[in-house]
Structure formats: structure tokens, C-alpha cells
Amino acid sequence: MHEILTNPLVIAAVIGIISAIFGKKNKDEKRPPNRRPADQKKKQDHTQPPKEHKPEAEEMPAVSKENPFEQKRREAEKRLAETEQMFNGLELKLTSQRTRNASLKKSALKIKKETAVQGIIFSEILGPPRAKKPHRTMRSIGKN
Numbered sequence: 001m002h003e004i005l006t007n008p009l010v011i012a013a014v015i016g017i018i019s020a021i022f023g024k025k026n027k028d029e030k031r032p033p034n035r036r037p038a039d040q041k042k043k044q045d046h047t048q049p050p051k052e053h054k055p056e057a058e059e060m061p062a063v064s065k066e067n068p069f070e071q072k073r074r075e076a077e078k079r080l081a082e083t084e085q086m087f088n089g090l091e092l093k094l095t096s097q098r099t100r101n102a103s104l105k106k107s108a109l110k111i112k113k114e115t116a117v118q119g120i121i122f123s124e125i126l127g128p129p130r131a132k133k134p135h136r137t138m139r140s141i142g143k144n
Helices: 002-006 008-047 054-066 068-109 113-126 138-143
Strands: none
Touching (some): 002 008
């Protein structure tokens, strides 16, 4: 019995079952308040005389039945216009990005004479010492 209670899978299953039971009770408690306002609305509808909403409701389907293709065409035109507008905006952004990138590349490729000289000097200063990397002379090349 002790081995069963120390098994983590059994403990997890028991916790899951308990939470499911309490979860169902909470759902049952929450549902009745939602039903009561609906009942009150029904009572109010019965006490008030019906208004003339039916003619408006009948006119709306008649309009939609007359021009379903026109409505679809208008919606398609609206979507097309929005898509074209978005495309034009993206195109402008792309061209501006390209011009910026081109100007950055040009400025990055410009190397001044002074900066090149400084680069060579620093490479000599920061590089390995000459004892480990001696100059090659023509004599040492001929000996090998």
C-alpha cells in the first residue's frame, strides 16, 4: 500500500480525478445565473407589444436577394483596392530601403589613405613579434 501512494503517476491520477470532480461542480454552479437573465428577458418580451420590426427584416433580404453578385463584386473591388494600396505602400518602402542600402554600401567602401596606413601600423604593433615571424631573405629561401 505504501508503494502505491509513493508512485508519482498514481498521485497525479488521483489529483486529476479530484480536480475533474470539483471542476464539474463549479460549472454546474455557474450555469443557473446565466439562465435567470434569459428568463427575465423572455418575460419582458411577452409583456411589451411587438414593434414593427418585421417590415424592415423583410426589406433587407429583398435587397440582398436582388444584388448578390453586385455585392460580391463591390466587396472584391474593395479588397482589390486595399491590396493595391498596400502593395504600393510596400513598394515605396522597398525602394527607399534600397536607396538607403546603396548609400550605406558606397560610404562603407570608401577607404581613406590615412585609415589604411593606421591599419597597417596597428597590424604590425598588435601582430606576433619578429622573433617568431622573422623576415624572409633571399638567402634563407635559397637554403631550403
